Amino acid sequence: MLRVQGFPNRLGVRGWVGGGRWGMERYLYTLHRLTGLGLLAYFLLHIVVTASRALGEGAWARAMDTVSGGVFKVGEYLVFAAFAFHAANGIRLVLVELGFGVGRPIEPVYPYKTSLDAQRSLAIGALAAGAALAILGAVELLVLR
Amino acid sequence: MSDATAKEILYRIRRFEPTRDRAPRWQAFTIPRVPGMTVLDGLWTIKQTQDASLAWRSSCRMGICGSCGMLINGRARLACNTQVSEIDAAVIVVAPLPNFDIIRDLVPDLSPMFDAHAALMPYLIRDDAREQERPTGEFSQSPQELERYLQFSYCIKCGCCMAACPTYATDPVYSGPMPLAQAQRYNADGRDGGFLRRRAVLGGERGPWRCHFAGECSRVCPKGVDPAKAIQLMKRDLVWDYIRLRKEQCPAAVMSKPKAGTRRPDIPEPPPRTV
Incomplete structure (x- = not known):
């Protein structure tokens, strides 16, 4: 087969x-x-932070002092929000990747309905669950604590 | 929608002439706007009236051959299947399909896609090679069995799904949506017995496990093939197989002719056999 060297056009992370x-x-x-x-x-x-305990009590106290500031508190909440989304969406992905919710193969008739439409309610449910978890986390971490 | 009352339309086309250009460049063309024109019609007008060196692939002009896949205003589509009036912009921006090397202008090098396709053995695999070469009858298949793969068999190999896949954009080892959907098309075919042979490829890094359901392949597919669905169903089969719960598929047998019964007198004789 004829092979030619073309100009690379892979999108990469873009x-x-x-x-x-x-x-x-x-x-x-x-x-x-x-x-x-x-x-x-x-x-x-x-x-890295917990490893500072191995360096002695002073190092541990300094590390705790550093990560207890306001910026880290907001950062901690962002980590929790990321976890909430990642967990809820991950459950959706596990279900979908095991073939649940994507529907059965059908003869394509225009306008086409795809597996995306079939699992849309699952996606919305996962987003709602993630958002609810993130809101509960906000109340706990930023208001009550 | 673009301005349907305008008499002219602006095309911005990504050009690349390998013997002259070191990198792709953009070139603008203004052409008359004709009611009902497709993006492909516009390319032909440019070629006929302004720049005969403009290169692209096309053939059937009716969304069958899969040659004219291009990136049109940021979305992988068939140029022959895309009306200028349906594009929501004042300018038609046309570029070659991403994730494939550019051979020239709008011509992508699709050979990696076809290599991946061939590696997944997209044909019926059976032990009775002689029956396939010299058939004595038809392989049995019910309408329900047909439905399991029919959707995936509409693929025209245009490459739009490969261009839209974000995983294929970063991972050249991944087979991509088209080859995997076609592997599932044969795995799901009741006449096929090649699952175990394809599994050797599908279970590795070229297989479906790098797909995380961005779904863009199914969204851009011009034929409604839904590669994302095929890939998820394939993953389920592989998981079921791994935990030994997959029902083994025996390739359908050759149907035998009915031994008894009489033909109704108003039904004519069938035409002579051609195979």
């Missing part, structure tokens, strides 16, 4: 976020990845 003409599930996909990376960053920071 493919996650670029466009602006995408559907709801595309944004959920991007947000799921971003919140996942955010949670990973938090875990790494968490390890």
Whole structure:
């Protein structure tokens, strides 16, 4: 087969976020990845902070003093909100990726109905559950505490 | 919608001539607007009246051949299937399908997609090769069995789904929506017995596990094939297979002719066999 060397045109990470003409599930996909990376960053920071205990009581006290400021409190809430979304959307993804909620194969008749339409209520439910969890977290972390 | 009363329309086209350009560039063309014109009609007008060197692929002009997939105003679509009047912008912006190398102008190199397609064995796999080469009858298939794969068999391999997939945008190893949907088309076919052979590819990093249901493939598919659905159903089959709950599929047998019964006199004889 004839092979030619073309100009590279792969979108890369721009493919996650670029466009602006995408559907709801595309944004959920991007947000799921971003919140996942955010949670990973938090875990790494968490390890660094707790590891300071090994350096002695003074180092531990200084680390606790640093992370108890207002910025970290808001950051802590953002981590919780990211968790709420990631967990709720993750449950949706587990269900969908096991073939639940996507519907059966049908003969395509225009205007086409796709698996996106079939699982839309699941997506909205996951978003609502994530939002409810995030609101409860806001009350607990930012108001009551 | 674009201004339907305008007499002219502006095209911005991403050009790339490999012997002259080091990188793609944009070029603008203004052409007369004709009622009912498609984006492909506009490209032909530009080629015939302004720049004969403009290159793209097209053939059937009716959304069957899958040649004219392009990025039109940010969305992967068939140029022949897209009316200028349905584009919600004053300017028609046309670029080659992303995620494929550009050979020239609007011509993408689709060979990685076809290589991935071939690697997933998109054909019936059966033990009775002789029956397939010299058939003695038809393989049995009920309407319900047909429905399990019919939707996925409408694929025209235009590559729009590959261009829209955010996972394929970052991961060249991933097979992509079209090859995977076609693998599922054959896995779900009651006449096929090749699941275990395809599983060797599908279970690895080229398989469906990198799909996380962004769904863009199904949204842009011009034929309603719904690759996202095919991929999720494939994952379910693979999981069921992994935990040994998948029902083994025996390839459908050749249907035998009825041995008894008499033909009604008002039904004519069938035409001579051609195979």
